[in-house]
Amino acid sequence: MPIMNANKRILAGAEILLMLPALLFMSALVLRGLPHGYGLAQTAQQVVDWYAGKMWTLWVLLLVLPLTVLVTGCGALLSSWNDGLGTPRSASQMLGSLRADLSTFFVLLPH
Secondary structure (H helix, E strand, C coil), X not given: CHHHHHHHHHHHHHHHHHHHHHHHHHHHHHHCCCCCCCHHXXXXXXHHHHHHHCHHHHHHHHHHHHHHHHHHHHHHHXXXXXXXXXXXXXXXXXXXXXXXXXXXXXXXXXX
């Protein structure tokens, strides 16, 4: 079991890293609404302009990476719900597993 927990931690860390570009862009969208007297609003506007200026950033950083997180998170959740034979557990066991692996479930929520 310690190896499984280490794998889940590595997966969660990788998913956080994959979400950081989208988080940066969304944060910049919010922060650019600050009054222009703040340097933070100007920096946020530069970040938004950089993302908007390059088409690949919109596709890769804002769509592909979060979708990758969604797919890998669903895969991790489904694999934790299956027993060793690959057959689904009963509904009560799945709910118990969900409570036990709540961190895995919360990785999927923002998507």
